[in-house]
Amino acid sequence: MAQWIVAEPVQRLVEALERLPGIGPKTASRLAYYLLRAPDNIALDLAGALQGLKENTTLCERCFNVTVHSPCPICSDPNRDQSLLCVVEEPLDVVALERTGAFHGLYHVLHGRISPLEGIGPEQLKIRELLERIEREPIREVLIATNPTMEGEATAMYIARQIHDRGIRVTRLARGLPVGGDLEYADLNTLTSALAGREEMRTDDK
Amino acid sequence: MAQWIVAEPVQRLVEALERLPGIGPKTASRLAYYLLRAPDNIALDLAGALQGLKENTTLCERCFNVTVHSPCPICSDPNRDQSLLCVVEEPLDVVALERTGAFHGLYHVLHGRISPLEGIGPEQLKIRELLERIEREPIREVLIATNPTMEGEATAMYIARQIHDRGIRVTRLARGLPVGGDLEYADLNTLTSALAGREEMRTDDK
Numbered sequence: 001m002a003q004w005i006v007a008e009p010v011q012r013l014v015e016a017l018e019r020l021p022g023i024g025p026k027t028a029s030r031l032a033y034y035l036l037r038a039p040d041n042i043a044l045d046l047a048g049a050l051q052g053l054k055e056n057t058t059l060c061e062r063c064f065n066v067t068v069h070s071p072c073p074i075c076s077d078p079n080r081d082q083s084l085l086c087v088v089e090e091p092l093d094v095v096a097l098e099r100t101g102a103f104h105g106l107y108h109v110l111h112g113r114i115s116p117l118e119g120i121g122p123e124q125l126k127i128r129e130l131l132e133r134i135e136r137e138p139i140r141e142v143l144i145a146t147n148p149t150m151e152g153e154a155t156a157m158y159i160a161r162q163i164h165d166r167g168i169r170v171t172r173l174a175r176g177l178p179v180g181g182d183l184e185y186a187d188l189n190t191l192t193s194a195l196a197g198r199e200e201m202r203t204d205d206k
Numbered sequence: 207m208a209q210w211i212v213a214e215p216v217q218r219l220v221e222a223l224e225r226l227p228g229i230g231p232k233t234a235s236r237l238a239y240y241l242l243r244a245p246d247n248i249a250l251d252l253a254g255a256l257q258g259l260k261e262n263t264t265l266c267e268r269c270f271n272v273t274v275h276s277p278c279p280i281c282s283d284p285n286r287d288q289s290l291l292c293v294v295e296e297p298l299d300v301v302a303l304e305r306t307g308a309f310h311g312l313y314h315v316l317h318g319r320i321s322p323l324e325g326i327g328p329e330q331l332k333i334r335e336l337l338e339r340i341e342r343e344p345i346r347e348v349l350i351a352t353n354p355t356m357e358g359e360a361t362a363m364y365i366a367r368q369i370h371d372r373g374i375r376v377t378r379l380a381r382g383l384p385v386g387g388d389l390e391y392a393d394l395n396t397l398t399s400a401l402a403g404r405e406e407m408r409t410d411d412k
Contacts, residue, residue, distance in 0.1 A: 005279070005280070005300065005301055005304040006301055007263050007272045007273050007274050007278075008262075008274055009255070009258045009259050009261075009262040009263050009274065010259065010263060010272055012255045012258065013252075013255040013256065013258075013259050015255075016248075016251045016252040016254075016255040017252065019248055019251075019252075020237055020240065020241075020248075020252075021236070021237070021240055022233065022236075022237075027228065029298060029301070030227070030228075030298070031226055031227070031228075032259070033272075033296065033297055033298050034226065034227055035226075035256065035259060036259060036260065036263065036272060036297075037317075040260060042222075042225055042226075043256045043257075043259055043260065044256070044257065045222045045225075046219075046222040046223065046225075046226075046253075046256055047252075047253040047254075047256035047257045048222075048253075049215070049218045049219040049221075049222040050219065050241065050249045050250070050252055050253035050256070051249075051250065051253045052215045052218065052219075053215050053216065053219050053238070053241060053242060053249055054242070054246060054249065055215075056214075056215040057213050057215050057216060057242065066213045066216055066239075066242060067213050068213050068214055068215065072213075073211070074211070090239065091239055091242075092235060092236070092239050094211065095211055095212055095235070098211045111243075
């Protein structure tokens, strides 16, 4: 019964919204009825942005980040450190790292992580392209910034082994307590990592 | 800096998504990058549904629910009780009530509630149309099903006063404990309403 009491165009939108991650039936309904009430341009701007999304973007031929023109602005920037390469899982990770303003090298986006459960092996990721890049470009350090998860760690380990013995420094992001976090609530693994990676205190007076 | 590191078409989608209620910058980014990765039809189906939403729907001339053809299927159904009219704030409330399968009358959608803070008075709602309908149609009972909020109650009271003295029964949905709820966690107002509206226990052996 719930089928025909919702007008078909609304039901169609609800179903399209439900396919997005994290949006359940209730949220989808609420969004659809919000869009019905809202000024026309809210729905139409969103429709236009969705249509232009894949049409107007591509992957950078060098780092595989999402870009309008390839090579992307980061790869094209001569002021970036060409010898330092940061390997990340997803384009969103590039955004997160750029926001820090603390990294000035180049990136390489894997587009996923090794995940036997999901049937994702190294050949589905941009790992071959990474190794070719390391041969071709004057890279001296590869900073592996995969997620600190089981799968991210396995991916990091796999890549580190591939790069090994090429005279390149392989590093990863530090593990430890999140800034602003509470030691009491830190999980065992994080606390263990924080202990193992303990750092010298630096005092201002040298 | 965070501006130009996100490709413009992606940024445009993030901004369009951020305008939806309950979707913040993080969720918008995650959805946009999900749509980039997902099969083309996920984004294009959504775009199509958004474009068709207002084009292909209208409000029912009788009950003001969202519909493809006016009058809507509910108003056109001769099997519905034409003497019982349920007044709701929004089209979604019709969906919720229809899902119960326990209401067989007609609806009237106000499209909002009286809210002085938001500058919404009776004239912005379909209240005049409701009163005209009551004059015109053989309605014997008006069930006011506005939300059990301050504004919903005020709207219900306003409408009840307008209908008063026309020989029509005016009712509202029962207040009480939500089914499956826990008395211990019920708020004061709900518990007070549940006490005031206490009902005779019915036993199966008559």
